[in-house]
Amino acid sequence: MALEPGETYLSPMDLNMERGEPECPPRPTLRLVRRLADSQGQPRGILVLNYSADKLLARLRTLFSDLDQPMLLNAEGYWMLSPVAEDTWGWLLGRPQKTLKAQRPALWKRIQAAPDGMLALEGDLFSYARLKISPSDAWIVLIQTRSPDWHVGAVYLRPWFQALIVGLFAMAAALVYFVIAAGEQRRAAREAECRQLAQFKDLYDNAPIGYITLTATGLITSVNQTLLTCLGYRSDEKLSGQYFSQLVSNASRRQLSELLASLSAGEDMQCRLVIYRKNGEPLTVLCSVSSLISEANTLMVGRCSVLDISQQVALEQSLERLAYSDPLTGLANRRHFDELAYREIKRLQREGGSLAALALDIDRFKVVNDTYGHDIGDEVLKSLADVCRSQLRGGDIMARFGGEEFTILLPGADAAEGRAKAEALRAGADAGGSGRRRPHPLYGIDRRGGA
Numbered sequence: 001m002a003l004e005p006g007e008t009y010l011s012p013m014d015l016n017m018e019r020g021e022p023e024c025p026p027r028p029t030l031r032l033v034r035r036l037a038d039s040q041g042q043p044r045g046i047l048v049l050n051y052s053a054d055k056l057l058a059r060l061r062t063l064f065s066d067l068d069q070p071m072l073l074n075a076e077g078y079w080m081l082s083p084v085a086e087d088t089w090g091w092l093l094g095r096p097q098k099t100l101k102a103q104r105p106a107l108w109k110r111i112q113a114a115p116d117g118m119l120a121l122e123g124d125l126f127s128y129a130r131l132k133i134s135p136s137d138a139w140i141v142l143i144q145t146r147s148p149d150w151h152v153g154a155v156y157l158r159p160w161f162q163a164l165i166v167g168l169f170a171m172a173a174a175l176v177y178f179v180i181a182a183g184e185q186r187r188a189a190r191e192a193e194c195r196q197l198a199q200f201k202d203l204y205d206n207a208p209i210g211y212i213t214l215t216a217t218g219l220i221t222s223v224n225q226t227l228l229t230c231l232g233y234r235s236d237e238k239l240s241g242q243y244f245s246q247l248v249s250n251a252s253r254r255q256l257s258e259l260l261a262s263l264s265a266g267e268d269m270q271c272r273l274v275i276y277r278k279n280g281e282p283l284t285v286l287c288s289v290s291s292l293i294s295e296a297n298t299l300m301v302g303r304c305s306v307l308d309i310s311q312q313v314a315l316e317q318s319l320e321r322l323a324y325s326d327p328l329t330g331l332a333n334r335r336h337f338d339e340l341a342y343r344e345i346k347r348l349q350r351e352g353g354s355l356a357a358l359a360l361d362i363d364r365f366k367v368v369n370d371t372y373g374h375d376i377g378d379e380v381l382k383s384l385a386d387v388c389r390s391q392l393r394g395g396d397i398m399a400r401f402g403g404e405e406f407t408i409l410l411p412g413a414d415a416a417e418g419r420a421k422a423e424a425l426r427a428g429a430d431a432g433g434s435g436r437r438r439p440h441p442l443y444g445i446d447r448r449g450g451a
């Protein structure tokens with residue numbers, strides 16, 4: 001090898017040799033060689049410096065903490081610094097097996113794969129780097145950290161830590177699952193609640209009878225669709241905020257007061273009311289109230305069901321008319337007369353005063369029927385009833401007893417007044433009424449009748 005002036009040669013590290021044998025104790029040595037020249041560039045000699053590398057190796061040891069083991073190898077894998085002192089300088093001491101390649105082939109193979117790096121092997125952590133000390137030579141600095149030591153700083157690689165992480169992940173996953181499941185359950189419960197609410201509302205709105213919810217003062221808080229329709233309101237006309245009394249007729253005010261009193265007392269009650277439809281038509285309804293009373297004994301909800309009974313009332317009235325009146329003349333029948341007469345006599349006994357009773361009978365009525373037929377006979381009966389009715393006062397009672405016999409009660413009239421009224425009626429029948437009320441010319445009233 002030829003050195004140019006100014007160039008320095010650094011030798012591989014080896015042991016100082018004494019008479020062909022390594023100096024004992026071994027002394028690692030580095031040699032620096034430099035050619036010297038004068039100012040004209042003429043060679044003047046060679047400078048050789050022997051550097052005892054003990055300090056370099058000691059310094060390398062102290063550079064790392066107690067936890068790490070620094071090592072130095074030459075390019076062939078022979079030890080220059082090793083935890084095992086007799087492993088060092090194998091190429092100089094004739095120990096070819098004392099190489100990293102021979103002792104830990106797997107590690108050596110991994111180190112050969114890249115110029116520097118870090119690797120974990122058999123539980124230990126290795127860091128290594130190649131130091132290019134000359135064009136033809138390189139050292140390998142190898143740092144070993146024992147597994148318990150580097151695991152201290154790498155808790156995440158410990159099995160228990162990994163188990164903990166896995167456990168935490170599992171818990172987190174379970175938690176997420178339960179949160180999602182709980183959310184799903186809540187959503188399903190909300191949907192079921194909404195469905196039930198919709199069903200309840202549908203049931204409430206389309207019930208076969210009307211419903212009103214009231215406060216104790218009779219303030220309407222809700223009305224169902226059935227009642228709104230029945231009263232002629234649109235579904236958006238809620239009636240909430242109005243008082244129930246605003247719908248009820250004056251004639252039904254007393255019943256309404258009793259109804260509200262029952263609500264407040266928590267008692268059930270049923271009564272008939274006449275309420276007004278939106279267009280002002282009266283409607284007879286059957287109201288049933290029941291209340292939900294709180295623990296503090298106050299009304300929470302007043303429920304009022306409203307049933308349209310106007311058809312039933314009309315039927316009842318017509319039945320009543322049939323039961324109490326004579327269908328031909330429209331006068332009270334005998335049964336009704338008996339009730340009215342009983343009431344008048346009781347009143348008379350209670351309050352005193354007078355009462356005149358007249359009995360009317362058409363003479364020879366059979367002749368009318370026999371001569372002109374029953375239809376004409378009916379007309380005669382109706383005409384007589386009309387004539388008499390037109391001459392009676394509001395409180396007077398006229399009934400058809402049967403056939404062509406009639407009875408009249410004149411409350412407050414004495415015998416003279418009764419007689420006078422009888423005469424007047426006979427005269428009216430004899431003279432005939434006016435227009436439609438004119439009695440049939442074929443009959444006359446028996447003059448023997450009277451008060």
Ligand SMILES: Nc1nc2c(ncn2[C@@H]2O[C@H](COP(=O)(O)OP(=O)(O)OP(=O)(O)O)[C@@H](O)[C@H]2O)c(=O)[nH]1
Nearest residue numbers: 362363364365366367369374375377378402403404
């Ligand atoms: N057209 C008609 N005739 C009736 C009705 N009810 C009873 N009559 C008839 O009235 C007649 C009553 O006859 P009578 O009891 O003999 O009375 P009358 O012929 O007036 O004889 P006197 O009272 O004695 O003068 C019978 O012919 C009955 O058929 C009715 O609703 N319509």
